[in-house]
Structures are given as C-alpha cells and as structure tokens.
Amino acid sequence: MTTRTRRAAEDPVAMRLICIAITAAFIIVLLLLPLITVFAQALAKGLGLALSRIETHDAWTSIRLTLIVAAISLPLNTLFGICAAWAIAKHTFRGKVLLTSLIDLPFSVSPVVAGLAYVLIFGMQGWLGPALRLWNIKIIFALPGIVLATLFVTVPFVARELVPLMIDQGRDEEEAAVSLGAGGLQTFFRVTLPNIKWGLLYGVLLCNARAMGEFGAVTVVSGHIRGLTNTMPVQVEALYNDYEFVGAFALASLLALLALFTLALKSLLEWRYAGEIAATHRH
Amino acid sequence: MARMTVAAIVVAALAAATIPAAPARAAGRTLLNVSYDPTRELYQALNPLFAKEWKQETGGTVDIEMSHSGSGSQARAVIDGLDADVVTLALASDIDAIAQKAHLLPPDWQKRLPDDSTPYTSTIVFLVRQGNPKKITDWPDLIKPGVQVITPNPKTSGAARWAFLAAWAWAAHRPGGNAQTAKAYVAALYKHVPILTTGARGSTTAFVERGIGDVLLSWENEADLAQAQLGPGRFAIVYPSSSILAEPPVALLDKNVDRHGTRKVAEAYLKFLYSKPAQEIEARNHYRPRDPQVLSEYSREFPPLKLYTIEAEFGGWAKAQAKYFGDGGIFDQIYTHGR
Amino acid sequence: MSLIVESLVKHFTTYPALKGVSFTAPQGAFVALLGPSGSGKTTLLRILGGLEFPDAGAVRFADLNWLAVPARSRRAGFVFQHYALFRHMSVAKNIAFGLSVRPKAERPSRREIARRVEELLSLVQLEGMQDRYPSQLSGGQRQRVALARALAIEPRMLLLDEPFGALDAKVRKELRGWLRNLQARTGITTVLVTHDQEEAFAVADLVAVMNDGMIEQYGTPQDVRRAPRTRFVAEFLETKGRPRSSPPLEDRTGFHSWRDLN
C-alpha cells in the first residue's frame, strides 16, 4: 500500500488544489492582466512607434521632472522616517498613538485632498499666494508644489516600515552600545542602522515607487504645462486624453517597468538576504 | 548603508541645484498659453509660425508653452495662480471668472479684440458610428428609446455647456417651443447620457476608443479629428438642423504680462491669431475662421447650418452661466429630478 | 571609592518600582541583588548603569554624583540578561566596540585594540572564536562574549543582570565560579542581579534581599542565611529550588504589527 497519511496540520489535496487555483486565477486576472495590458497597448502598433513616443520632448521632460521630484522627496522622507522611528520605537512618551496616526494619515487621506490643501495655502486665492507672488516665488503649478504634494503622500512609507521593526528589536543593543561609551550617532550608525537596513531599503523602495507614480495630488497642483510641470503620470493622463494611446501606454510602460523593477528588487532582497532579514526581524 | 544615504542626499542636492536653472524664464521670451483640451493640435501648428514671424519682425525669440485641460479647470488653475500670459479657453464665462475672482484682466476684456475676442468659432455636431445604425439625423432622434448620448459634464466642460445650449436653443425654436418644452427636452436628453466625463476629451475617448454610446455631442473640430485620426471610416459626422455658434475666446492677462514684461509679445500673439496665415491654419484644424475669405476657401469643410448665438438666445455668457449651470441652476434641477 | 546608594525612588507609570532603596558597598565588593521577579532589582541595576533614572535619591560612586554622569561616560560594564550582543558584528567586533567608539584622541590604535581583544578572548576562554557571529555561539559562549565586551572598556563598575539565567545548571555553575575568580582578580566593584539564592550566596560578598521595591535585608551571605531579619526573607530562603518564573517581557507598545502593513 502506498497510501500516505496526511499530517495533522495538512489540508486535503482537493482543498489545496482549489485554493491554489483560486489564488492563481485571482492574482492573474486582478493583477497580472492589467500589467500585461499596459505593455500590450504600448506595443499595439509596434515597438518603434512606442519608442518614438517616449523620445518626444514632452515625454523626456516629464521623465526628468519625475526623477527630480523623487530625488528630492526620497532623502527627505528617509530622514524623516528614521527620526520618527527613532523617537517612536526607542522611547516612550505620551501621545504616541496620536503621533503614529498622524504619520499614517497621508496614507489614507485622498491624495486629491492633499493637493487641495496646498492650493488653499499657496494658491492666489489662498493664505500665502499673494505674498508669494509679490516675492515672485512659485510654489503650486511649479516644482516646489509638485514636490510638496509628493512629500505629503509619501510621508508614512519609511516610518511605517521602520517603527515596527525597531520596536521588535527593542532597546537592548542600543543600551549596550551607550553603556560601552558610544555616542548617539555612533549608536545609530554602528548598531541600529545595520539592523534595520533591509527594512529601510524596502521602505525607500516603496516610497520611491509611490513618489514617481503619484497622480491625484500632483494633478491638482501641477498646472499641466507640457514639457514643464507634467510628471510622468500626469503626462500619461494628458496623452491619454489626446488620443495618444500609444504614447500614453508607452510612458505608462516605463512606470510599469519601474514597478516591476521595484518588485524584483524586493523579491531579490527577500530571497538573497532571507536569513539576515529574518535574523534582524526577531531575536 | 550610510554611504547609500549620503549618496542619496548628494544626488538630491545636485538635482535641487539644477532646478532653478530649468524653468527659469528669460524675461519677455516665454509665453504661457493656457488653453482647453481640443486645441492642442491647433496651437502646435500655430506656435512655430508665430515664433518665426516674431523673429522676422523683432529679431527676438519667443517660446510658447502650452497647458491643456478642461476649460473650467484651466480657469480655476489660473485663478489659483497658474502664471499664464494668455488664455485661450472654450467659453467666455471661464475668462469672466478669471476677471472676477483674480482681477487679472478688466471685466470688459471681450471688447478688446475683434469679433468678441474670438478669432475662430466652432459649433456642436453629432458624431455617429459607421453607417449611422440608429439613424440619427437631428436633435429629436437623440431621445428615441435605446439611444445613448455621450457628452461631458456641463459643470466642468466647455463643450458640454455649448452642447446643452445648442439642444436648448433647438428645442425652444421648434414650433410651439418655449422654455418649458426646452427644459423638458434637455431633461429627456440627459436621461440618455450613460456617462458624464469631466472634459470633452474624456467623452470622445469613451465614445471612440471604448465604444460607448451611439452618438457623441462634439466640437466640430473634435469630431473631424476623431474621424481623421482615430478611425477613418469608423465614424460619420451628422450636422443637425441647428446648433450653436460656439465662440472660444482669447485674452491676455494684463497683470501677468505686465509682471513678466511680455505684454508686447502677448498682444502680437493674439493679433496673430486673426491674421490670414493663422486663419488658414485654424481652418485646416477644423475651426471656423472669422476671415470671410478664408472661410469661403474652406467652405466645403464647414457645411452651413443654422447657428444660434449665445448673445441673442441667452443674453450672453454671464447670464447663461448662472441660470443654466450655476448652483441650483437648470442643469442641477434636471439632474435632481432626473435620476 | 565606595558605592553609596541613597533612598532611590522610582515609579513607572502604573506601579512603584523602588520605594526608597539605600545601601553602601566598599570599593571592589561583589554585591548580589536577590529577590523575586518584580522586586525592583533590575531597575536598581539599570539606574546604576545610567539606563534608567530615579525620581528621587542619590548615587555616589568614585567620588562622583553618579546620576549626573551620562551612561556613555560612566564606564559601567553592563551585561544584559539576554546579552544584547550586536548580532551583525563578529565576536571580535563586539568586544572591540567599546574601544572603537572612543573619541579619536583616546582611541587605542588598531593593533592595540586587536591585542586587547585577543587578551579578553583568552580571559573568557573563547580563543579562536573571534570571527564567529553571535548566532553561531552557544548560550554560555554568548554570555562570555558579553562579559568580555563589558570588560573591554576597563569598567569602573561591573553590572550583571541575571547573567546566567538562560543557561543550564551545569554551565551556570561553571561560569559562576569562573566569574567569582575573575572579579577577585580584577577587583572591580560588581553588582549582580539574580533570583537564585544559591547563586547569590556562592559569588557575592554582600547580598541585598529585595522585595516589592525595598531592601528587606542587606549583609554578608552568612548573616542573611543565619539570621533572616524579616518574614519575607525567611520564606524566600526556604523556597529553595522553586521553579524559575520567566522574567516579564519588556513592555511593548501598540506598534507591534505595524510592520505588517506593507
């Protein structure tokens, strides 16, 4: 007899097959098909046309603007995330729950609301608009506004990655470092940072993906000046509305490639450093 | 990891350093033209020509930056500080709003240029699918059972407001027609509208690319463009018995051009739109030119039809905007009672 | 140079941890803080190490207002209950840490640090283990690395928090004797926290029996054993070999599953 007895915590074969089938179907239909659609639509009329659409001046400038916005937002939000995580995870104080909720807030606030809030402050009809105009400082409908809107929506990404990780790790090692004579920065760079680097990298990755892909908040403050204040997602919408479907999906494919790159890098990290990540996750 | 952070900060600093250089405008050399959705191709053709003429006349160079979106949202952006030198929008009330709320130009701006500051006109036509399967020839066909009409949201789209008024004018002028019957007709019409996009482009996309609806109420130029670019032979334009004379006006924003020192070039730019070569380009882009000579040259492209005017029928945009599209206006009433 | 602890009071948000604790110990003494979990001994130790601060009271050591000295300047070698080794550093790096973070002017040369590490490794009998990582060591070995790390900074005071708690009985006994010898040789004032009376009596010169945030009795092991002064002490000494209760987990706030959001 070759009947194999099932282990107690194992599910019946039928259940396993059904679960796997549903999971695969669900992920393929819900997630994979839209992704493929982006590339299929971009290449619908040939690779050459898709590439030529990316090479236009407006597309290039939107790519450049997107990179600049990400390059400014990332370090700022990384610094913020580290500071917030250090304060929240390594110390006790009143109002911690409130503070974490505030950090989380941009994450569930509609990005449109964020854009609206900046318009209300910096717009010509807003608080600071007229004064800024007097000084000839441009915030909304220019780079600073786009950066601010992006910062708003990406504020929580690094912090929410680091805080639970650092809470999990406790204060022991930092206390040991201090009792051995290390200063604050030494403690952080030599003890804390090596332990959180993968979490930090993961947070930065997600933050970057969101910063480059933000649409709702940016579209409200961008001004839609082609070749000047259109970020890639805004340009995608503009092209889409111009019937430039190939162009829209070509630019969208770049963003989709970025997303794939993010996923690949994340999976690679998890796979390559699985041991280390697990080790730094728990004792 | 520390090195990575440092590298990221350096990159950011470098990026930040390059920024002021990028959008910096050399005074008087750059014009920002804030326009509405369908004019993209038009100004793409017009701008280089103007730059060339300007160079010939003055020796200076001029760069014209374009911003396109729904007419209403563009006006909003300008009011909120989008630093436009000239606006070329879909209808006068959007520029009125800029005058009222941001005081960037005088209230009588429309008198400053010929033809109510509209160098070209257009109208609302029907775009139907190949072979006109639902046999749509005029306004009454739109409210036949089973017909789906695509038109954007009049609250945000200029084209939609023109379409609304075209329908209204037709209904009010038919035998026995009055405001009551017009309202009933328009209410019935909007019951046939399955989706309401924010801009003209969105509704064209839905109709052409996504295959929704039987008839699109469209700008004449937009319908031509859709037919030419998106699907030769897939669509046909139907001219109804009457429509409206759509006048998309242009204006320079005094406060902004004075601050930028661009008044001269902005004035020249707007005047250029009335010149013969410009009128030719406008005609080729399916806008009806004001110049009678050019218009007659292209008369084949623009079948004559009865066009009501906003002035004569509705007492001008200032009145029409509040009455039909303001809060609690007729459009709101139709919608509240409709669904 | 003696250690003087005067009426330390410490409240955590909900309960008092120390309710006025005083004792003195001469230079070079080996003091054991003995008591059940929750009696305040770890809090007291952490105050001595500069990791916790009392609400009231004073500590004098080496003729200094000890509480005013920041933790990093105290040179108090702290051995944590769970060792708190730097898990991303090799054994050698762990031991060298305290020396390598000194300001440039005071920092020994690389070679000097390497020499010291070697010395300490042989002292704790871990020769040849310098390139291992903490995860590759046994409990007893980790324990000795932690000790070597604390000794590397030439501590003025050695603070041990249940140092043998996580080890099995045989290793515990072995290390205990070794520690006693080491302390005798170096003459560093040492405070050890334990709930195991046998351990306390075996290594310490002086034993402070703690209960509920107070010292019930303080004296030599012989005195305490011979003449328990309170009922608590008597009862505590009787319950020999009572099952080890697990130490309370560190208070965790609400963000435990925050990580899981993304």
Add this chain to the structure above:
Amino acid sequence: MPVTRQADRRRKPDALPGFRLTLGVTLFYLCIITLIPLAALLIQPWSNGFHGFITILTSPRVLAALKLSFGSAAIAALVNMVFGLLVAWTLTRYRFPFRRVLDALIDLPFALPTAVAGIALSALYAQNGWLGAPLERIGIKVAYTPLGILVALVFIGLPFVVRTIEPILADMSLEAEEAAATLGATRLQTLARIVLPTLAPALMTGTTLAFARAVGEYGSVIFIAGNLPRVSEIAPLLIVIRLEEFDYPGAAAIGVIMLIASFAILLALNLLQRRLARR
C-alpha cells in the same frame, strides 16, 4: 561637573540620546508637510457657518458621492478580506510552481502608479477589452459602471490584506493545529476555531487599511468609473469638480469629511492594535 539633567523636569532623562532632536524633526516635518495644509483645509468650509457646511454635505449629489465612496470601499475591503485570506493562506502554506512569482505580484498595486492602473484597468474592462468583451457577452458591464470602481478598489486594496496576515500565518506554529488535531478536531474545525481566531486581529487590520486606502483612491478610479453624478461619481472626484467650479468651501467640506473619517479609522486602528498587543 557634567551638566546635570535636573534642568528639565518635564521629561525624565533617557539613556538613549536623540529623543528630543528626532521628535522635534518629526513634529516639524509633519507640521510643514501635512498638518498646516490640513489645517488650512479644516478652516475653509466654514465661510457660510456650520449650517452652510451641513447644507453642502447633505446635497443629494454629495451624499451620493460619499455613499458611493464609502460603500464601494467597504465592499472592496470585504472582497479583499475573503480573497486576501485565501491568497495569503495559499501562498504561505502550500508549495507549488510559480508561487514566488505570484507572491511577488501581490505588491504590484503598491508599486504601480494609480494612473497607470486606471488606464490599464479601463482598457482591460472596456467593451472591446480582453475581459470587457467576454463579460459584455454575458451581460456584465464593468468599465464605466460602479462595478468598475469596485474592480479598481479591489486592485489597490489586495496587498494590504495579504501582506498584513502573511507574517502572522508564517509565524504561526503548526503545533497548535496539531494539538487541535490530537484533541479530535477535524481539519475544518481546526481552521475555524484555531487558525481564524489567531488571524482575526491582523485580518481586521488589513481589511481596515484596505478600506481606508480605497475611500480616498482617485487615480485608478476616475479612468474606469463612468463619473456619472449620483451613480458612479466618487467623493474625491467631486472634490476636484467642486474645485473646478471655483467652489472652494464645497471642495473643502467634502475634503474635511473624508479627512475626519480617515483619521478616525487610523486612530481606532492604532488603539485597537495597542489593546491587542497588551493582551
């Protein structure tokens, strides 16, 4: 003598340095980036008093938009709860080909810009799209209907549920399940009475997060929703429309309601987690 710490009586000293610096940076940054702008938003809608605020919010169109946003977000969150649980279970417990690829794809909605997701979904579910065409034949319309909104919201919400319960599932020891089995429980009983209760807090957290995110979603929805007032017009879109109609108080009023709702959800969630962590 070193500087004594008695100078500051408000806060107990702490062995780990940098608390005040990092908290200061955190608060300053939050103020600049989020709090001040949101305060500006909160001030805006009261120009016509409380009554005006209420009037804006109780107009049928606004009510319908809010109902649609919160309702479809709730349904999407429930769909994600069910499928997310199943997906997470399958991905952590079973081994099968391409498991890693499927697992990696879960994060796609985090990484893919919402506007790209929006145009992709609407192309996919349009009448002539790969999925839209066959669905149309069996009489189901997705694009440009409220169903399309649901699809977009399920899309963006899935990773929240899966990624929240996956680590708990992975950490969960098989021993408890095996113990249940030795005590005579059937597999189904074990799943229902041992596994599910253990997962419940995380499942709830993930579902709430998916909900909170879906309520405010804009980019992926506007392309696929018909944007028909009172049928398929979501609240964030109505904010944009109000803005374009120069109706700042109207836009801000809807924004304020959504802001309050999301903050309440998050606060409740964080308090809940704190309570659960104490258990």
